[in-house]
Structure formats: C-alpha cells, structure tokens
Amino acid sequence: MLDKKYNAAEKEAKWLDYWNQEKIYKFIPDGRKVFSIDTPPPTVNGKIHIGHIFSYSQTEMIARYKRLRGYNVFYPFGFDDNGLPSERLVEKEQGKKAHEIGREEFSKLCYKTTDKYEAEFQDLFSKMGISTDWDIHYKTVSPSTIKISQASFLDLVAKGHCYHKESPALWCNECLTSIAQAELETKTIKTTFNYINFKTVEDGEEFTIATTRPELLPAIVCVFVNPNDEKHKHLIGKTAHIPVVDVEVPIMGDEKVALDKGTGVVMCCTFGDQTDIEWWKKYNLPLKYIFTKDGRISENVPTYGGMKIKEARKKIIEDLQDGGFVVKIEELEHEVQTHERCGKEVEYTVMNQWFIDTMSHKEDFLKIGNEIKWHPAHMQNRYNEWVENIMWDWCISRQRYFGVPFPVWYCKDCGKPIFAKKEDLPVNPLTDKPKIDKCTNCGCKDFTPETDVMDTWATSSLTPLINMRYGEKDNYEDILKPMSLRTNASEIIRTWDFYTIVKSFYHFGTRPWDNVMISGFVMAGKGEKISKSKGNSKIEPMDAINKYSADVLRYWAGTGRLGNDIVYSDETLLRGKKLINKIWNVSKFIEMHLQDYEDKEINDYEYIDKWILGKYQEMEKGFIQYLDEYEVGLALNILEKFFWNFCDNYIEIVKHRLYRPEEFGNDARYSGQKTVYILLYKLLQDFSIFFPFITEEIYQEIYHQEKSIHLTKIKPLEFNFTNEMKNGDLIVEIISKVRGEKTNNNVSLKTPVKMLDISLNDELNAAIDKSIKDFKATLFIQNMNISSIEEGYQVNKIELEMTD
Ligand SMILES: [Zn+2]
Ligand SMILES: [Zn+2]
Known part of the structure; x- marks a missing residue:
C-alpha cells in the first residue's frame, strides 16, 4: 500500500538508485527506431543555475515522452570543459594568470578543476531526474574528443575548407586571444566625435574629418571621400598631411564613404573597423599596426608608444587641441563591438591563423537550414539572418592553453605546415614530433609546433560526430546521421547551431539533425535574463530541490512555453506541489478500491465512466500532438486541466459506486474500478514525463508490470464516446x-x-x-x-x- 504521506526526499533517492542499478535509461541498439538527442554540453565554469534546470528539464521531458512512444532513445550528456571559460575559472580559483602558472601545470589544473565540477554537475542533473545514459557521456577535452576534433580539422584541410593565412582577425586584449565574429556583442557606449582639420600637401587646403578614435592617427594609411560628394571630390588624387603624427597619405575615392554621417571625409587606419579591412584589401594599402596584444600602443610609435589605448586617445586629443587642429568635439552615443565573454571592446590584429571557410557556401547553409524543422518555426529567421550577414571566415585559432591542439607543425625554414597522420591522432605538437625526417618542400629538418589551440566551438560543433564516434570502427554513423533533435537556447543559434551545420555539411554534405528545439530564458525580473556572467540568480538549484523536491521543480520547468522566457516563481512551484499531492492522494484512494480488482473484459461501461474515458481520449490526442511539436508546456497544461476535472468531478461521482456495491450492483462497481484502473495508469504514464519519481513510486505499488513506468508504452485509447462526452459535460x-x-x-x-x-x-x-x-x-x-x-x-x- 502507498504510504500515508509521500516523502519526496526519501523516494527520489530510492528511485534514482534503482534506475542506476537497473540501467533503465541505457541505450542499447536493438532494431527499434532510434530517437537521438544532441543536447548542449554545459560549460564547466563553476555553477549550474536555474536557467540550466529549466532548459535541460524541457529537453529531458521530450526524451521521456519518446521512450513512452516506443522509441529507443539515444540521450547522451556532454560537458564543455574547453577553452576560455575553464581557463578563467582556474585563474580565478588560483588567483593567478595562466602565463604565471606555466602552460603544462596550468593544463593539469584545468583538467583537475573541470573533473571536480563535472562530478558536481552530474550529481545535480541526476537528482533532477535527467534520464540520460551516463555511460555514453562525453567531454570536449578528452583523448577521444581531441582525436575526433583533430580528425575533423584534417578532413576540412584536405577538402580545402580550412586554411592557414596571415590575415586580420578580431582580437580581445583582455583575454589575449583572437575571437570569432559569433563571439561579438554589440554595446552602446558614450564617447566623443572629434572633428579634426587635415591639410592637402599640394595646396594647403584645409578639410575636416570626424572620428571617435583619434588614437588611430599613427595607423593612418589613407583618407577617403565619396566620389559623388560635390564638396570633396576635388580632393581625390591629392595628398593629405596628418597633424601631430606628421605623415602624408593619399586621398582616394570610394563610394562606401557615407555622405550623411560625419563630415564626408574619413580616415582609413589599420585597423579601426571592418571597412578599414575591406579598403586595406581592396586598395592593397600598407599595414601600419600600432597596437600591442595587451591593448597598448606599440613602443615604436613616437610619443604615444607604451600608452594604453584610452590614455593615448586622451593625449592625442590634447596635442591636437594644442596645435589648433580641433574644430569641435561632440558627445556621442554609438555602438561598439565587444567580446561577449569579458565585455571589452575588441580590436583587430594581423597574424597567422587557421580559418574555416564560412563565406563561400552560404547558399548551402541556408538550404540545410530549410531542411531542418525549427521549433518554434520563427527561430529559423534568426539562423537565416545570421548566415546572410556573415562577413568573415571563421577564425578557429586561439592563443590560449587549455583546448584542443592543432595537429600541426611548421617547417622552420619555409614555414610549410606539416600535418599529423590520421592514424596517429590524438597528437600534441608541443610534446609529439612529426613523423617525417625533413620538410618535403625545402629539406629542412627542424620543425616548430603550432602553439595555438582551437576555438571551443570548433569542437562543440562536432557533438553529432562525437556522439556517433566519428572515424572509430565501432560507431553509430548509420543510426545518428542525422540525429533527431538538437536543443538549445536562441543565443547560440549563431554559434552552436550554425557551426554544427557548417561541419556537417563539409564532412557529410547533409544536415546534422531533423529538428531544432529552442528554449527561452529564465528571467531574473522584468527584461533581465538570469545568466552566470551577471551572477543575478539567487536561486540555487540544489536548495530548490531540497525545498520542493525534484518533481516539483520539474513542474515549474515543464510549464515553460517553447521559445518563450519564464520567470522563477514560488507561486508556480506551490501549484506544482499541490498537483503532486493530489496525484498521491487520488492514487491512494484508487488503490484502496482496487484491492479486489482483477483486470477482465467488460460488456458495457456505466454512462459517466464512458464520459471520463472519452474526455481522457480527447485530451490524450492533444497531449500527443503538443509533445510531437515539442510544446512541453502546452501538453502539461491540458494534462493538468484534465486531471483536476477527473479528481473534482469524476471521482466525486464514482466514489459512491465504489464504496457501496450493495446499492449500485457489482457490475456498476466493476465499471468504475476498471475506469479508474485504466485512467490512473494512463495519467501516471503521462505525468511520468514531468514527475518521474512519484509516478514510479505509485506505478510500482499499484501496477508493477514492467521494470519501471519509464519502460512502458503509451497506447492511445480508441473508444467512441462522443455522445457521452457531450451530455456528460452537461x-x-x-x-x-x-x-x-x-x-x-x-x-x-x-x-x-x-x-x-x-x-x-x-x-x-x-x-x-x-x-x-x-x-x-x-x-x-x-x-x-x-x-x-x-x-x-x-x-x-x-x-x-x-x-x-
Ligand atoms: Zn575578452
Ligand atoms: Zn621547409
């Protein structure tokens, strides 16, 4: 018999142990149709917040639903311990910067720290009832993952989609690494627009340019005006003298110069922005690079060398003012590009780096986007917009320590890259030697290792390949090409989703998955999402589990609408608590009346029993339809509504018949018994998606046919009780x-x-x-x-x- 009162803490621990021991969620290929989920590996940077609980629970509910529909569910979990977030965590915990610790020691610390946090993550996600198969979990920095990531790199190089080039790249002088366009975040800042007078060398004519970045004057290589600008077009072909830095540069015409912004005359420096890079390439301008990697002016720049960028800006404005070159200074709010991980304004650098071609196959990427079903559908627009607006190939070199090394060395003399052989992977070029005697190009016998590591996304974009064990003998390539479902938040459509599509297209020419499910965010308050970087979440998931139970916390997560944001609300949690209590109490009531129950054929149900069976059948249809569309919240909503109708109306009616067979007759009582027997079973199945613990406890006590309720199958009812439903409602x-x-x-x-x-x-x-x-x-x-x-x-x- 069910306990008088449900002790959530005790039962949740009990069933967790049972599921682990019995390997209830283990994936074993057995010929059944596979439903595979490519779930985002959480970044291992210290803490799981309530936002993770929300989005991972929603995905998990889909896994449970698919299991109930008879699919063999492939649902692995991963940890993203790659790259900057892990490095920053270790630096924070050690109170030292990576370069102060030393490369090798630092990497060791990174492994140790990520292992520690991964164990904590696994514990928390398990307690939440996440039904993943932990036997197939992966890490983004592990020998097997590094092997796949390096193999992917070599494949892309061989196919000509990945190349090495000295080229301008976005640079973060806080994190000391180059970054990709997808890591940029636009911010509005207050600055000044400085109107400065230049002069032509030929005839001393004064003209004014306006710039927010006068510290770039030492990097000026050209002045541009629009050839259609009546006021300035006569300057084209002349030479400009630049005050203070005392250099002369050509004045050229280009239609990209805006006629309605600033003065119509702009300076081109290497590099202040994307247009500078375009002009630099287009007109083959010289390169005057004046910044150091850590955000200062290079020592070789007269007067300003060694200053921080902002210091130099201040000083150069003063010098321009002293010389009488400043016409006016306007306050201005404008948009700048910052690095999303640290919030610092990004600069540009020029260096040898590895790039993946994202520019020349945009049409293919859009086509694949079209082959994938996006849930909700409008999220595809975000993907399309991103693809259409890409301006750079994807730079995957990072000047950091902890990550996947490039399987590459360079010839010391001629610089030719020497690639590791596929069969030798994984390799670390810093400790391994290339397996050739001499450079095939120049015969030199000395090689230098690539010291950069790969961008985090270069590896996490391979999760479908990691899951299918790409390149291994014993692999899941036929089952997982494509995977059924990818789930993530909207903010990583442009990174994780896009890059995964790029890789899948280049490796296989196909889409990586059939469906993408996009979750919303948990809001801390109005218009502010909870995020780890803001540290604005006051809710510790473990505290919430202890306070309410995992099932109740899952109720809150389950109420979220696809693609919509959700607020963490005690009101919702209390509603969940009440619902779960009611499930327990009504189950106890039903159990009491099923003591003498034997399942057998029935001639005819009582009228009101037909009504509730019909009502359930109708709800079940919608429930299945919603879940097939990944609308977890809507499915829970109609299930909950039905359940309260069942308790408040049907049970109130049928209880008299269950209690008093002498008055109603045994057949009428049996009809009621069979109805509650069927419906409680079905309700427990449906609720097991959301409340895996309490439903297991009740199922095991009352039904106990399979090893677990989570291994049962939904068999939709097929009655025809339309009239009874209509009149029963009345x-x-x-x-x-x-x-x-x-x-x-x-x-x-x-x-x-x-x-x-x-x-x-x-x-x-x-x-x-x-x-x-x-x-x-x-x-x-x-x-x-x-x-x-x-x-x-x-x-x-x-x-x-x-x-x-
Ligand atoms: Zn940064
Ligand atoms: Zn060579």
Whole structure:
C-alpha cells in the first residue's frame, strides 16, 4: 500500500538508485527506431543555475515522452570543459594568470578543476531526474574528443575548407586571444566625435574629418571621400598631411564613404573597423599596426608608444587641441563591438591563423537550414539572418592553453605546415614530433609546433560526430546521421547551431539533425535574463530541490512555453506541489478500491465512466500532438486541466459506486474500478514525463508490470464516446450548480436535496436516466421532477433540506 504521506526526499533517492542499478535509461541498439538527442554540453565554469534546470528539464521531458512512444532513445550528456571559460575559472580559483602558472601545470589544473565540477554537475542533473545514459557521456577535452576534433580539422584541410593565412582577425586584449565574429556583442557606449582639420600637401587646403578614435592617427594609411560628394571630390588624387603624427597619405575615392554621417571625409587606419579591412584589401594599402596584444600602443610609435589605448586617445586629443587642429568635439552615443565573454571592446590584429571557410557556401547553409524543422518555426529567421550577414571566415585559432591542439607543425625554414597522420591522432605538437625526417618542400629538418589551440566551438560543433564516434570502427554513423533533435537556447543559434551545420555539411554534405528545439530564458525580473556572467540568480538549484523536491521543480520547468522566457516563481512551484499531492492522494484512494480488482473484459461501461474515458481520449490526442511539436508546456497544461476535472468531478461521482456495491450492483462497481484502473495508469504514464519519481513510486505499488513506468508504452485509447462526452459535460455542469447552491447556503455537500426541479431536452434526459443512480447519489437527491424542454437544460428549483 502507498504510504500515508509521500516523502519526496526519501523516494527520489530510492528511485534514482534503482534506475542506476537497473540501467533503465541505457541505450542499447536493438532494431527499434532510434530517437537521438544532441543536447548542449554545459560549460564547466563553476555553477549550474536555474536557467540550466529549466532548459535541460524541457529537453529531458521530450526524451521521456519518446521512450513512452516506443522509441529507443539515444540521450547522451556532454560537458564543455574547453577553452576560455575553464581557463578563467582556474585563474580565478588560483588567483593567478595562466602565463604565471606555466602552460603544462596550468593544463593539469584545468583538467583537475573541470573533473571536480563535472562530478558536481552530474550529481545535480541526476537528482533532477535527467534520464540520460551516463555511460555514453562525453567531454570536449578528452583523448577521444581531441582525436575526433583533430580528425575533423584534417578532413576540412584536405577538402580545402580550412586554411592557414596571415590575415586580420578580431582580437580581445583582455583575454589575449583572437575571437570569432559569433563571439561579438554589440554595446552602446558614450564617447566623443572629434572633428579634426587635415591639410592637402599640394595646396594647403584645409578639410575636416570626424572620428571617435583619434588614437588611430599613427595607423593612418589613407583618407577617403565619396566620389559623388560635390564638396570633396576635388580632393581625390591629392595628398593629405596628418597633424601631430606628421605623415602624408593619399586621398582616394570610394563610394562606401557615407555622405550623411560625419563630415564626408574619413580616415582609413589599420585597423579601426571592418571597412578599414575591406579598403586595406581592396586598395592593397600598407599595414601600419600600432597596437600591442595587451591593448597598448606599440613602443615604436613616437610619443604615444607604451600608452594604453584610452590614455593615448586622451593625449592625442590634447596635442591636437594644442596645435589648433580641433574644430569641435561632440558627445556621442554609438555602438561598439565587444567580446561577449569579458565585455571589452575588441580590436583587430594581423597574424597567422587557421580559418574555416564560412563565406563561400552560404547558399548551402541556408538550404540545410530549410531542411531542418525549427521549433518554434520563427527561430529559423534568426539562423537565416545570421548566415546572410556573415562577413568573415571563421577564425578557429586561439592563443590560449587549455583546448584542443592543432595537429600541426611548421617547417622552420619555409614555414610549410606539416600535418599529423590520421592514424596517429590524438597528437600534441608541443610534446609529439612529426613523423617525417625533413620538410618535403625545402629539406629542412627542424620543425616548430603550432602553439595555438582551437576555438571551443570548433569542437562543440562536432557533438553529432562525437556522439556517433566519428572515424572509430565501432560507431553509430548509420543510426545518428542525422540525429533527431538538437536543443538549445536562441543565443547560440549563431554559434552552436550554425557551426554544427557548417561541419556537417563539409564532412557529410547533409544536415546534422531533423529538428531544432529552442528554449527561452529564465528571467531574473522584468527584461533581465538570469545568466552566470551577471551572477543575478539567487536561486540555487540544489536548495530548490531540497525545498520542493525534484518533481516539483520539474513542474515549474515543464510549464515553460517553447521559445518563450519564464520567470522563477514560488507561486508556480506551490501549484506544482499541490498537483503532486493530489496525484498521491487520488492514487491512494484508487488503490484502496482496487484491492479486489482483477483486470477482465467488460460488456458495457456505466454512462459517466464512458464520459471520463472519452474526455481522457480527447485530451490524450492533444497531449500527443503538443509533445510531437515539442510544446512541453502546452501538453502539461491540458494534462493538468484534465486531471483536476477527473479528481473534482469524476471521482466525486464514482466514489459512491465504489464504496457501496450493495446499492449500485457489482457490475456498476466493476465499471468504475476498471475506469479508474485504466485512467490512473494512463495519467501516471503521462505525468511520468514531468514527475518521474512519484509516478514510479505509485506505478510500482499499484501496477508493477514492467521494470519501471519509464519502460512502458503509451497506447492511445480508441473508444467512441462522443455522445457521452457531450451530455456528460452537461450532467457535470448541473451537478456543479446544485453543489454550488449548497456552498452558497453554507451547508455541507452531503446535505440532502429535498426536491430538484429541472427541465431537460430529450437527449440529456435519456443521459441522466442512464446515470440516474450516480446522479442522485452524488447530489444526495431525495426527489426529482423532470420536465421537457427543447434545447439544453434549465434548473428550475433546488430545495435543500435545511436543519437550521
Ligand atoms: Zn575578452
Ligand atoms: Zn621547409
């Protein structure tokens, strides 16, 4: 028998152990249709916040649903311990920068730290009832993953989609690494627009340029005007003298110069922005690179060398003012590009780096985007917009320590890259030597290792390949090409989703998955999402589990709508708690009445039983439809509504029949027993998606046919009870009216009704006639007067037996 009171903490621990021991969620290929989930490996940077709980629970509910539909669910978990986030965590914990610790020691610390946090993550996700197969979990920095990531790199190089080039790249002088366009975040800052006078060398004509970045004057290589600009086009072909830095540069024409912004004259420096890079390439301009990697002006720049960028800006404005070259200075708010990980304004650098071609196959990437079903559908627009607006190939070199090394060395003399052989992977070029004697190009016998590591996304974009064990003998390539589902938040469509599509296209020419499910964010308050970088989450997931139980916390996560944001709300949690309590109590009630129950064929159900079976069947159809569309929240909503109808109306009616067979007859009682037996089973199955723990406890106690409720299959009902559903709804409505009358009179619901005078249409009259015993017993009716009416019903009089 079920316990009097449900002890969540005790039962949740018990079932977690049981599932682990019995390997309930283990993936074993067995010929059944596979549903595979490519779930985002959380970044291992210290803490799981409530936002993770929300999005991972929603995905997990899909895994449970698919299992109930008979799929063999492939649901691995991964940890992203790659790259900057891990490095920053270690630096923070050690109170030292990576270069102070030393490369090798630092890497060791990174491994140690990520292992520690991964164990904590696994514990928390397990306690949340995440039904992943931990035997197939992966890390993004491990020998097997490094091997796959390096193999992917070599494949792309061989196919000509990945190349090595000295080229301008985005640079973060806080994180000391180059970064990719996808890591940029646009921010609005306050700055000044400085109007500065230049002069032509030829005839000393003054003209004004406006710039937000006068510190770039030492890097100026050209002045541009628009050839259609009547006021300035005569300057084209002349030479400009630049004040303070005292250099001369050509004045050229280009239609990209905006006529309506600034003065119509702009300076081109290497590099201040994307346009500078375009012009530098287009006109083959010289390179004057003046910044150091850590955000200062190079020592070789006169006067300003060694200064920080902002210091130099201030000083150069002063010098320009002293010389009388400044016309005016305007306050200005404008947009700058910052590094999303640290919030610092990005600069540009020029160095030898590895790039993956993202520019020349945009049409293919859009085509693949079209082959994938996006949930919700409008999220595809974000993907399309991103692809259409890409301006750079993807730079995958990072000047950091902890990550996947490039399997590459360079010839010391001629610089030719020497690649590792596939069969030798994984390699670390810093400790391994290339397996050739001399450079095939120049015969030199000395090689230098590549010291950069790969961008985090270069590896996490390979999760489908990691899951299928790409390149291994014993692999899942046929089962997982493509995977069924990718889930993630909208903010990483441009990184994780896009890069995964790029890789899948280059490796296989196909889409990586059939479906993408995009979750919203958990909001800390109005318009502010909870994020680890802001540290604005006051809710510790483990505290919430301890306070409410994992099932209740999952209820909150389950209410979220696809693609919509959600607020962490105690009100919602309390509603979940109440619901789960009710599931327990109604199960206990049903269990009590099933003690003598034997499942057998039934000739005919009682009328009101047909009503609730029909109602369930209708709900189940919608429930399945919503879950097939990944609308977890809508599915939970209609299930919950049905459940309360079942408890508040149906159980209140049927209980009389269950308690008193002597009055109603054994067949009528059996009809009620069979109905609750069927429906509780189905409700437990449906709720098991959201509340895996309590439903297992009840299932094991009452049904116990399979090893676990999570291994059962949903078999949709196939009754035809349309009429009973329609009239049953009206009967329940009448019952509610009469009960409402009792409540309004402040009397017990058991108060007898001396007389119920009611008018019914013929159909409803016949329906009530068929359920007359249930109807009278539920309302404690002594006498009834029924008259006929054309349409619907009318309650004429309710006379209660008042006892003063
Ligand atoms: Zn940064
Ligand atoms: Zn060579």
